[in-house]
Amino acid sequence: MEISPFFFYLFAGIAITFSLFVVFSKSPISSAFSLIVVFFCFAAIYALLEAHLIAALQILVYAGAIMVLFVFVIMLLGADKEVLDFKKSSILLKFSAVLFCGIGVGGFTWVLNHSPILIGAGPHSLEKIKMVGGNTRAISELLFSEYVLPFELTSILLLVGIIGCVAIVKRKSLCVHK
Amino acid sequence: MNMGNMMSFIKPELLVFNNLMFKSSAPYLWVLLGIAFVIVLSVLNKINKKWFVFIFMLVFACLGVRSAFQLMNEPAVLLFNQMLVSDSFGSFFNILFLGSAIITALSSFRYLDKQEIQHPEYYILLLLSSLGMMLMASALDLIVLFIALEIMSLAVYVLVGFRRHDRKSNEAALKYFILGSVASVIFLYGVALLYGVTATTQIREILKHVHASQGAMSPLFVIGVGLILFGFLFKVACVPLHMWMPDVYEGAPAPITGFMTAGLKTAAFAAFIRVFTSLGYGTAFSVQLQNHFHDLLWVFAVATMVVGNLVALLQTNLKRMLAYSSIAHSGYLLVGILSGCLNQEGYAPLLVYLMAYIVMNLGVFAILSFLSSRDDTGLSLYDLSGLSRRHPVFSFCLAVFLFSMAGLPPTVGFVGKYWLFYSAVQAGEVSLVVISVLCSAVSVYYYLRVLVYVYMRDEVSSFGEQRSLSIFYHFAVGLMVICTLQWGLMPSSLLQIAKKVVMSF
Numbered sequence: 001m002e003i004s005p006f007f008f009y010l011f012a013g014i015a016i017t018f019s020l021f022v023v024f025s026k027s028p029i030s031s032a033f034s035l036i037v038v039f040f041c042f043a044a045i046y047a048l049l050e051a052h053l054i055a056a057l058q059i060l061v062y063a064g065a066i067m068v069l070f071v072f073v074i075m076l077l078g079a080d081k082e083v084l085d086f087k088k089s090s091i092l093l094k095f096s097a098v099l100f101c102g103i104g105v106g107g108f109t110w111v112l113n114h115s116p117i118l119i120g121a122g123p124h125s126l127e128k129i130k131m132v133g134g135n136t137r138a139i140s141e142l143l144f145s146e147y148v149l150p151f152e153l154t155s156i157l158l159l160v161g162i163i164g165c166v167a168i169v170k171r172k173s174l175c176v177h178k
Numbered sequence: 179m180n181m182g183n184m185m186s187f188i189k190p191e192l193l194v195f196n197n198l199m200f201k202s203s204a205p206y207l208w209v210l211l212g213i214a215f216v217i218v219l220s221v222l223n224k225i226n227k228k229w230f231v232f233i234f235m236l237v238f239a240c241l242g243v244r245s246a247f248q249l250m251n252e253p254a255v256l257l258f259n260q261m262l263v264s265d266s267f268g269s270f271f272n273i274l275f276l277g278s279a280i281i282t283a284l285s286s287f288r289y290l291d292k293q294e295i296q297h298p299e300y301y302i303l304l305l306l307s308s309l310g311m312m313l314m315a316s317a318l319d320l321i322v323l324f325i326a327l328e329i330m331s332l333a334v335y336v337l338v339g340f341r342r343h344d345r346k347s348n349e350a351a352l353k354y355f356i357l358g359s360v361a362s363v364i365f366l367y368g369v370a371l372l373y374g375v376t377a378t379t380q381i382r383e384i385l386k387h388v389h390a391s392q393g394a395m396s397p398l399f400v401i402g403v404g405l406i407l408f409g410f411l412f413k414v415a416c417v418p419l420h421m422w423m424p425d426v427y428e429g430a431p432a433p434i435t436g437f438m439t440a441g442l443k444t445a446a447f448a449a450f451i452r453v454f455t456s457l458g459y460g461t462a463f464s465v466q467l468q469n470h471f472h473d474l475l476w477v478f479a480v481a482t483m484v485v486g487n488l489v490a491l492l493q494t495n496l497k498r499m500l501a502y503s504s505i506a507h508s509g510y511l512l513v514g515i516l517s518g519c520l521n522q523e524g525y526a527p528l529l530v531y532l533m534a535y536i537v538m539n540l541g542v543f544a545i546l547s548f549l550s551s552r553d554d555t556g557l558s559l560y561d562l563s564g565l566s567r568r569h570p571v572f573s574f575c576l577a578v579f580l581f582s583m584a585g586l587p588p589t590v591g592f593v594g595k596y597w598l599f600y601s602a603v604q605a606g607e608v609s610l611v612v613i614s615v616l617c618s619a620v621s622v623y624y625y626l627r628v629l630v631y632v633y634m635r636d637e638v639s640s641f642g643e644q645r646s647l648s649i650f651y652h653f654a655v656g657l658m659v660i661c662t663l664q665w666g667l668m669p670s671s672l673l674q675i676a677k678k679v680v681m682s683f
Contacts, residue, residue: 108401115398119377124187131185141187148192149258153313153325156210160306160329163217164336167299 003048011048015041028074032067039063050126053135192259202255202264204245205272209309212238213302220298227298232287235301239276239283239308246272254682260380261319266682268316270675271448274533275315278440278540279308284654285544286433292552293431295340304437307333311445315452320369320379320406323449327365327413330445331358334438338430341554350429357412357422365409371402372457381456388458395467403457403471410453413446414508417481427501432550432557435497436543439504440536447511447532451518451525452683460519475516476610483509483617490624496546496557499624500539503583506621507535513607513614514598520605526676527597533672534594534665538582541658545576548651559628564637573632575659582662584625585618589666597673 014037021034039062046055129138143151200207212235219230246269254265283304290296310330317323335358339351373379375398376387388395408419415423427435455461459471486506493499514528549565549572550557566573582591595618602611665672 111397111401115375115396119375122377128185128187132187138187145188145192146259147321149261150319150321150325153322153329156306156309157325157329157332159213160303160310160332160336163299163302163306164332167297167303167336167340168342170297170299 007048008045011041011044015045029071032070032074035070036063036067039067051135053139198255199257201245202249202252203257203262205242205249205269205276206309206312208238208242208245209276209305209312212242213305213309216298216302216305220302228296231298231301232283235283235305236280239280239305243273243276243280246276250679256318260382261322262313262316263318264316266679267448267452268312270529270679271315271444272312274444274536275308275311275441278437278444278536279304281540281544281654281658282433282437282440284650285436285540285547286431287650288648289431289433289547289550292550293341293554295342295431297340300337300340303333303337307337307437308441311441311448314445315448317449317452318381318456320372320381320453323453324362324366324369327409327449328362330442331362334434334442337434337437338426340431340434344429344554346429347431347554348429350426354422354426361409361412361419364405364412368402368405368407368409371398371405375399375402381453385456385458385462388462392464395464400467400470406453406457407471407474410446410450411478414443414450414511415505416478416508416512417485417505420482420485420505420508423505424498424501427504428495428497431554432497432543432547435500436540436547439500439539439543443504443508443511444532444536447515447528450515451528454515455519455525472516475512479509479512479516479610480613481509482506482512483614487617487620490621493624494559496559496562496628499628500542503621503624504539506617507583509617510595510598510614511535513602513610516610517602517605517607520607521601522604523597523601523677524680526673526680527594527601529676529679530669530672531594531598533676534582534590534662537658537661537665538579538589538591541575541579541655541662542583544651544654544658545572545579548572548647548655559631562628562631563635565632567637572655575655576632577629578659578662580625580628582666584622586622587666588663590662590669590672591666593666593669593672 018034018037018041022031022038025031025034039058043055043058043063046052046058124138124142129135132138132141215238216231216235219225219234220227249264249269250266250273252264252266252269254263256263283301286300286304290300307330310326310328310333313326314323314330317326335351335355338354339347341347369379372384375396376384378384378387412419427438430438460468463471483506486502486504486509490499490502490506493502511528511531514525514531518525518528546557549562555561565576578589582589585591585595599611599614602614
């Protein structure tokens with residue numbers, strides 16, 4: 001499948017730029033809003049790959065629900081008062097951070113350029129998805145047959161999160177004395 | 179639209195869940211049922227929650243152990259589109275994880291009373307994290323492995339921070355959460371890269387792919403394997419990825435520290451063995467790639483043993499000392515990984531060592547949970563002065579466990595170390611074994627120093643806090659002492675089990 005290189009590089013570039021904003025921005029609120037842009041760019045890339053359902057879910061779930069939670073938590077904590085100051089970190093730390101990032105980016109570029117892509121199209125090609133009846137149908141069928149175990153385990157993972165939250169915020173102990 | 183003519187991705191054979199599959203997944207189902215049951219119990223108002231939750235957690239964990247024992251001798255069964263396997267290897271580790279959860283619960287019961295943090299969530303999270311560990315040891319798919327890793331880790335993050343009123347515990351939980359998440363993400367990136375190279379996340383399919391290309395893999399594959407390796411080495415706290423461990427061990431409640439040393443590390447090593455052999459380590463890699471990973475692991479093993487043992491020499495807090503000793507044990511276990519593919523016994527010595535390691539650590543931490551005072555202090559060496567006069571039985575047990583950790587006969591620690599190093603010599607890793615034995619000799623100093631304080635120093639007078647003894651401590655510690663000595667004196671049954679388990683896998 002061909003995807004337009006222009007749009008791919010456009011959205012990927014915006015995503016990377018705003019990811020950097022997320023990290024380097026001084027106030028949490030602007031970090032959060034930069035993250036929304038990143039999520040939208042991801043959605044656009046998914047749409048370019050004709051994964052329209054994932055694109056829609058990306059916007060609904062990440063840019064919608066999760067970001068609202070983020071912003072809500074930032075608002076509740078009033079975290080905008082504590083602004084991070086990068087000038088305080090030592091020059092050695094900055095230098096080594098830049099150095100390792102450079103090595104990482106350079107290394108991955110080299111590796112990706114030197115890795116021949118040997119595999120053909122997977123079992124879920126575009127034509128097949130069209131024959132099955134579209135993305136939504138394909139995903140829901142796979143989710144409840146081939147990938148049923150990871151799907152159910154994810155719900156256990158969410159259960160762990162819920163119980164963990166309860167355990168962290170709970171006040172009263174079952175202890176009788178005291 | 180005519181639905182009948184439409185193709186479908188659903189393979190009909192995947193929609194069947196027959197009796198055999200049901201039986202094979204029984205340990206997981208028991209634990210899940212236990213979790214659901216305990217959750218319901220903990221929201222009921224009319225009953226004495228503390229006892230009910232505790233007892234039912236133990237009952238369901240024991241039922242899980244029982245069905246895992248039954249599955250030990252059964253042939254392997256693939257479950258859920260070959261994403262999970264129920265074989266002797268998995269069942270063996272299921273028994274170990276549930277066993278450590280049971281011993282941890284026993285040694286926590288009075289501890290939680292003492293710390294005034296007796297919440298039912300504690301037991302639910304214990305069960306959940308052991309479920310994650312069980313899935314990790316049996317997963318044949320990297321996605322399932324990742325989710326299981328996250329289930330285990332998330333539950334343990336919360337358990338580490340369970341003493342909420344304590345700053346140290348909070349700090350430990352937060353530190354562990356952030357660093358652990360970074361390691362998980364790196365692991366996941368490795369999985370994604372492997373998927374990019376091989377178009378599958380199932381480790382047996384990946385192995386087929388490696389065999390098909392005769393082990394000469396693209397750089398992308400090597401990087402992917404490296405990132406997965408990083409994730410595992412972080413979880414088992416290998417130097418230089420060990421920085422989180424001492425603080426977390428010190429800040430966590432004492433029984434949870436025991437659970438982490440026993441369960442978490444074993445789960446990581448179980449998955450490590452399964453994934454690495456299945457990615458082709460030792461069997462399918464080309465000579466160059468094999469040497470590359472061998473040397474990498476060699477360096478990690480030596481660094482871990484040397485740093486762990488040397489830094490442990492300087493510690494005066496018992497929990498911190500045991501944290502560094504746990505790092506050192508990771509190094510010995512890596513020796514087992516290195517030599518596992520080169521000798522005839524395979525990974526069996528590693529399994530024996532893991533069992534020995536679990537037994538002695540759970541024992542030591544059960545004693546520490548008993549000894550710790552209300553704010554979880556009182557665990558420095560000086561606090562143990564003259565312990566033998568106050569608690570002669572527990573002092574003796576502590577001595578047995580510490581002898582076992584140092585690897586002195588007649589304990590299971592000796593059996594484990596002897597067999598591990600012997601197989602490493604067979605595999606031709608002579609220099610590595612020399613370093614390990616020297617490190618092990620150094621470790622005798624800091625283990626026995628504890629006993630010097632316990633047996634040969636006078637009691638500190640100001641130390642008069644009354645501790646509530648309970649039958650549960652006695653039971654947990656007694657069981658671990660019996661295992662340590664029984665397996666130490668008569669190791670043949672242990673060795674046979676380990677060999678059988680490794681054959682199955």
